[in-house]
Amino acid sequence: MLVEDDEQLSFITKRLLESRGYAVVAAPTISAAKDAMERRVFDMILLDMMLPDGSGTEFCGEIRKASTCPIIFLSCLSDSPSKISALRTGGDDYITKPVNFEELITRIQVNIRRVKEYGGARDPQKVRFSGLLLCKRKREAWLVGEDGSPGSLLELSPIEYSLLLCLAERAGELVLYQDLYQQVWRAEDLGDVRTVMVHVSNLRKKMGQSGKKLIHTVRGAGYIFSDE
Numbered sequence: 445m446l447v448e449d450d451e452q453l454s455f456i457t458k459r460l461l462e463s464r465g466y467a468v469v470a471a472p473t474i475s476a477a478k479d480a481m482e483r484r485v486f487d488m489i490l491l492d493m494m495l496p497d498g499s500g501t502e503f504c505g506e507i508r509k510a511s512t513c514p515i516i517f518l519s520c521l522s523d524s525p526s527k528i529s530a531l532r533t534g535g536d537d538y539i540t541k542p543v544n545f546e547e548l549i550t551r552i553q554v555n556i557r558r559v560k561e562y563g564g565a566r567d568p569q570k571v572r573f574s575g576l577l578l579c580k581r582k583r584e585a586w587l588v589g590e591d592g593s594p595g596s597l598l599e600l601s602p603i604e605y606s607l608l609l610c611l612a613e614r615a616g617e618l619v620l621y622q623d624l625y626q627q628v629w630r631a632e633d634l635g636d637v638r639t640v641m642v643h644v645s646n647l648r649k650k651m652g653q654s655g656k657k658l659i660h661t662v663r664g665a666g667y668i669f670s671d672e
Contacts, residue, residue: 445469446490447477447500448518453541457490460545466552474498482579484588485572486513487556490548491535493519493526501533508534510569514555518543571612574671575654578612587654603628604647607640611659611669620666 446461448454449472458468469486471477474497477489489507493500504515516537517530527538537551571578575595577586583605587595600608606628611619621637629639644667648655660668 445471445477445480445486445488447471447474447495447503448490448492449473449496450492457543457548461549461552464549472496474503477503481507481511482582483586484577485570488552489513489515490552491515491517493517493521493530501529501535504530504535505533514558516548516551516555518548571609573612573615573658573669576612576651576658576671578609580609587651598650600647600650603643604650607643607647611667615669615671618662618666618668624666 446454446458446468448457448470451472454470454472458470461468469480469484471480472495474495480486491500491504495503500517500519504517507513507515514536515534516539517535518539518541519526519530520541521527522540530538536555539548539551569579569581571580575587575589577588578584579586583602585598585600585605585608587598589595607624610624610627621640622632624640624644625636626632644659648659651658658669658671660670662668
């Protein structure tokens with residue numbers, strides 16, 4: 445995500461990054477950036493220091509309360525206090541404008557590689573798989589493009605959402621019918637596997653192709669959630 449209020453600079457930077465294969469969401473304000481972050485998980489945030497509706501450093505501090513996504517500041521301020529403030533509030537890097545594009549690409553690659561090698565970039569409030577994003581704080585599930593492009597909000601019942609979250613958080617494991625019943629309904633199943641099967645069937649239908657791709661039935665046992 446590129447958070448930059450200069451329309452021309454944002455357009456040029458976005459086009460250049462896209463020419464290198466990056467999918468970029470541009471946000472001209474902090475408010476727009478917050479809305480975008482509710483819908484998807486970003487691998488990188490490029491953040492201006494001074495925005496129309498607030499300070500980039502203050503926004504960085506807010507982001508750090510919920511996410512460890514790498515943040516690179518892009519700023520026309522070259523003084524040491526500004527750089528120190530940006531890094532102390534949670535920024536990973538700082539580049540002074542006008543930005544050398546090759547340097548920017550290198551810094552992006554380095555920060556993303558660091559996250560992939562050493563971990564820690566997952567947002568604890570969001571669970572993402574191919575074509576699906578779960579926002580735990582809002583108890584929402586979104587169908588999204590594999591490149592992170594926005595999709596549609598799934599209209600799930602509380603039970604359906606709880607089932608989906610339970611399966612997603614145990615991805616790759618066989619989750620037994622009785623385990624799902626106990627965790628979602630908070631009671632012993634008493635052999636009532638039909639209840640689970642009906643709700644998962646409805647959930648799959650609402651998810652469309654993503655449901656068929658992600659939720660796999662193990663006959664007589666339960667389900668495996670996997671996007672592999």
